Amino acid sequence: MSDSVDSAKLVDRVAALVEAAKKAGADAADAVAIRGRSSGVSVRLGKVESTEASESDEISLRVFLGKRVASVSATQSWDPATLAERAIAMAKVSPEDPYQGLADPSRLATSVVDLDLYDQTVVLAERLRADALEMEEAALGVKGVANSGGGGARAGFGGLVLATSAGFLGQYVASRFSRSVSVIAGEGTGMERDYDFSSRLHFSELDGPAEIGRRAGERAVKRLNPRKARTGPVTVVFDPRVARGMAAHLAGAINGASVARKTSFLRDMMGKQVASASITVTDDPLRRRGQASRPFDGEGVEGMRLEMVKDGVLAHWFLSTSAARELRLETNGRGARSASSVSPTSTNLAIEPGTASPADLIRSAGTGFYVTEVFGQGVNMVTGEYSRGASGYWIENGELGYPVSEVTIASNLKDMFLRMVPANDVDRNFGTAAPTLMIEGMTLAGA
Numbered sequence: 001m002s003d004s005v006d007s008a009k010l011v012d013r014v015a016a017l018v019e020a021a022k023k024a025g026a027d028a029a030d031a032v033a034i035r036g037r038s039s040g041v042s043v044r045l046g047k048v049e050s051t052e053a054s055e056s057d058e059i060s061l062r063v064f065l066g067k068r069v070a071s072v073s074a075t076q077s078w079d080p081a082t083l084a085e086r087a088i089a090m091a092k093v094s095p096e097d098p099y100q101g102l103a104d105p106s107r108l109a110t111s112v113v114d115l116d117l118y119d120q121t122v123v124l125a126e127r128l129r130a131d132a133l134e135m136e137e138a139a140l141g142v143k144g145v146a147n148s149g150g151g152g153a154r155a156g157f158g159g160l161v162l163a164t165s166a167g168f169l170g171q172y173v174a175s176r177f178s179r180s181v182s183v184i185a186g187e188g189t190g191m192e193r194d195y196d197f198s199s200r201l202h203f204s205e206l207d208g209p210a211e212i213g214r215r216a217g218e219r220a221v222k223r224l225n226p227r228k229a230r231t232g233p234v235t236v237v238f239d240p241r242v243a244r245g246m247a248a249h250l251a252g253a254i255n256g257a258s259v260a261r262k263t264s265f266l267r268d269m270m271g272k273q274v275a276s277a278s279i280t281v282t283d284d285p286l287r288r289r290g291q292a293s294r295p296f297d298g299e300g301v302e303g304m305r306l307e308m309v310k311d312g313v314l315a316h317w318f319l320s321t322s323a324a325r326e327l328r329l330e331t332n333g334r335g336a337r338s339a340s341s342v343s344p345t346s347t348n349l350a351i352e353p354g355t356a357s358p359a360d361l362i363r364s365a366g367t368g369f370y371v372t373e374v375f376g377q378g379v380n381m382v383t384g385e386y387s388r389g390a391s392g393y394w395i396e397n398g399e400l401g402y403p404v405s406e407v408t409i410a411s412n413l414k415d416m417f418l419r420m421v422p423a424n425d426v427d428r429n430f431g432t433a434a435p436t437l438m439i440e441g442m443t444l445a446g447a
Contacts, residue, residue: 007159007161007171010033010035010161010171011161011163011169011171013031013033013059013080013161014031014032014033014059014161014162014163014169015031015163015169016080017029017031017059017061017080017083017084017163018030018031018061018163018164018165019080020080020081020083020084021061021063021084021087021088021165022165023081023084024063024081024084024085024087024088025065025088026063026064026065026084026087026088026091026165027064027065027066028063028064028101028102028164028165028166029061029062029063029064029084029087029164029165030061030062030102030162030163030164030165030168030299030300031059031060031061031062031162031163031164032059032060032062032160032161032162032163032298032337033057033058033059033160033161034056034057034058034059034060034158034159034160034337035056035057035058035158035159035160035173036054036055036056036057036156036157036158036159037054037055037056037156037157037158038052038053038054038154038155038156038157038176039051039052039053039054039123039125039128039154039155039156040052040053040128040152040153040154040155040156041125041128041129041132041152041153041154042132042150042151042152043129043132043133043136043150043151043152044136044148044149044150044151045136045147045148046133046136046137048129049150051125051129054156057075058073058074058075059073059074059075059078060072060073060074060340061073061083061084061087062087062340063084063087063088063091064091064100064101064102065088065091065092066096067096067097067098067100068091068092068094068095068096068097069091069094069097069100069101070087070088070090070091070094071087071340071341072086072087072090072340073340097322098325099322099323099325099326100322101321101322101325102164102165102166102299102321103164103166103299103300103301103321103331103335104321104330105166105167107301107330107331107333108164108166108167108168108296108300108301108302109168109170109295109296109300109301109302110302112170112171112172112295112296113286113295113302114295115172115286115287115288115289115290115293115294115295116201116202116288116289117172117173117174117175117201117289117293118157118173118174118175118201119175119177119201119202119203119204120175121155121175121177121202121203121204123153123155123177123203127153128153128154128155129153131153131179131209132151132152132153132179132181132209133151134209134210134213135151135153135179135180135181135209135210135212135213135216136148136150136151136181136183136213137213138209138210138211138212138213138214138217139151139181139183139213139214139216139217139220140183140213140217141213141214141217142183142214142217142218142220142221143221144185144186144217144220144221144224145183145184145185145217145220145221146184146185146186146187146191147183147184147191148181148182148183148184149181149182149183149184149193149195150181150182151179151180151181151182151213152178152179152180152181153178153179153180153209154176154177154178154179155175155176155177155178155203156175156176157173157174157175157176158173158174158176159171159172159173159174160172160173160298160337162296162298162299162300162337164299164300166300168296168300170295170296170300172294172295172296174201174293174294175201175202175203176199176200176201177199177200177201177202177203177206178197178198178199178200178206179197179198179199179206179207179209179212180195180196180197180198180212181195181196181197181212181213181216182194182195182216183195183216183217183220184220185217185220185221185223185224186224190224190225192220192221192223192224192226192403193220194216194219194220194222194223195216195219196212196213196215196216196219197212198212199291199429200429201289201291202289205289205429219372222403223391223403223405224403225402225403226391226402226403226404226405226406227394227402227403227404227405228404228405228406228407228446228447229369229394229404229407229444229446229447230444230446230447231444231445231446231447232443232444233441233442233443233444234368234369234409234442234443234444235365235366235367235368235369235395235438235439235440235441235442236368236369236370236371236409236438236439236440236442236444237358237361237362237365237368237369237370237371237395237436237437237438237439238371238434238436238437238438238439239370239371239372239392239436240425240426240427240434240435240436241372241373242371242372242373242374243351243434243435243436243437244430244432244433244434245374246351246416246420246434246437247281247349247350247351247432247433247434248349248432249379249381249386249413250275250281250309250351250413250417251318251345251346251349251432252264252381253265253266253381253384253413254266254308254309254314254316254317254318255317255318255323255344255345256317256318256319256320256323256324256326256327256329256334256344257320257323257343257344258381259317259323259327260323260326260327263381263382264381264382265380265381265382265383265384265413265414266314266414269314270314270317271313271314271315272313272314273312273313273314273418274309274312274313274314274414274417274418275309275312275417275418275420276312276417276418276419276420276421277311277312278311278312278354278420278421278422279309279311279312279351279352279417279420279422280307280309280310280311280312280351280352281307281308281309281349281350281351281352282305282306282307282308282349282350282352283305283306283308283318283334283346283347283348283349283350284305284306284347284348284350285297285303285304285305285333285334285347285348286302286303286304286305287305287348287428290347290348290428290431291348291429291430291431292346292347292348292349292431292432293347293348294347296333297320297331297333297334297335297336297337297342298320298335298336298337298338298342299320299321299331299335299337299342301321301331301333301335302333303332303333303334303347304332304333306332308349312418316332317329317332317344318332318334318344318345318346319331319332319334319335319344320334320335320336320342320343320344321335321342322342323343323344334346334347346431346432347431348428348431348433349431349432349433350426350428350432350433350434351422351426351433351434351435351437352422352426353422353423353424353425353426353435354421354422354423354424354435355424356421356423356424357423357424357425358423358424358425358435358436360423361421361423361436361438362395362398362399362400363398363399364398364438365395365398365438366395366397366398367394367395367396367397368394368395369390369392369393369394369395369404369407369409369444370392370393370394370395370400371390371391371392371409372391372392372393373390373391373392374388374389374390374409375388375389375390376388376389378410379413383412384412384413384414385410385412385413386409386410386411386412386413386416387408387409387410388408388409388410389406389407389408390407390408390409391403391404391405391406391407392404404446406446407444407445407446408444408445408446409442409443409444409445410442410443410444410445411439411441411442411443415441416439416442419439419440419441420437420438420439421437421438421439422434422435422436422437423435423436423437423438
């Protein structure tokens with residue numbers, strides 16, 4: 001898709017599929033081509049463990065017959081007429097779905113905005129190998145680091161071409177570069193592991209290999225000799241790495257598909273206070289060089305920046321066309337396309353920053369728990385119940401103290417959002433971004 005000739009072939013292919021579907025009797029149809037290319041090198045203890053290269057191409061046709069819908073996928077070698085006839089045959093025996101259909105033509109993007117998502121830099125395997133080795137070497141050079149979990153560097157791109165019988169035809173491509181390393185500090189039963197990484201759309205914006213390695217090593221060493229904390233109520237401060245997970249939980253709770261299925265604990269809260277007044281949550285599919293940016297969604301609809309939660313009040317669901325119809329609303333351009341279906345998702349989601357620095361939040365906590373990692377699956381999106389294993393650092397006299405592990409933190413997401421206080425350190429280089437977050441009144445289960 002990065003090659004203009006190859007791209008033109010994909011455009012012709014999806015357009016031909018839609019035309020074939022109409023000729024075969026479809027009331028409406030759309031076709032999508034999804035392409036991906038990637039290469040990567042993994043190392044451990046100074047040696048290359050693996051060198052990978054992958055390519056994927058998939059074309060999917062979706063047809064509508066009245067209220068019936070069917071999708072078929074294939075490689076590019078399929079004949080358009082044959083694929084269309086197969087899809088029509090499947091649609092005829094499919095159950096009716098009153099909410100499926102193409103997006104309203106009035107909502108379709110009329111032009112494709114250039115969001116600068118594609119970097120043409122070619123990163124050879126030799127460079128990927130050198131970067132991975134440099135990261136690991138820097139991490140192993142940190143005093144106290146005893147072993148390596150491995151390092152890796154990757155480069156690639158993914159793209160999409162979409163055509164619909166409503167007249168939309170568009171395409172975009174986004175590159176992706178990443179570096180990551182994991183190391184182990186300590187020995188025997190006292191070992192601790194940590195990691196660091198960098199992922200960007202443009203190669204020149206990646207953090208340097210040595211910097212990534214040093215941070216990973218320092219984080220692992222800092223976790224040595226952890227203690228347990230006493231069971232009881234606690235003020236929790238979430239490191240941004242963990243706070244991004246809190247933002248993802250909120251995104252899941254305001255997903256229109258979950259609301260329509262009544263599997264969200266916020267399903268009845270539109271227009272009501274769902275978070276503290278200091279919390280505003282934005283979603284912006286058109287952010288330049290954004291990790292989750294896209295000029296149009298999986299149905300050809302151009303989204304816009306939305307304040308999903310404004311001063312704690314819920315203002316929007318994430319909506320695709322089908323989810324919107326089920327809720328008697330209109331799509332807001334959040335439909336994500338897989339090969340054969342469209343589901344609502346967030347794009348560049350962010351809990352907006354507050355005014356206090358992370359140090360200010362920690363100081364205001366006085367005594368509490370600074371969480372740097374959570375694990376386990378203890379989040380119930382129907383009820384909001386939250387219970388996760390956690391590790392981090394104990395907060396004493398408003399400062400980070402000794403490391404803590406083997407504890408559990410629990411509450412309900414409804415209450416957590418209402419007590420949430422954001423710091424001012426949001427990093428928007430992630431598709432889901434959040435600053436340091438403080439939440440009072442959680443329960444810690446420890447010693």
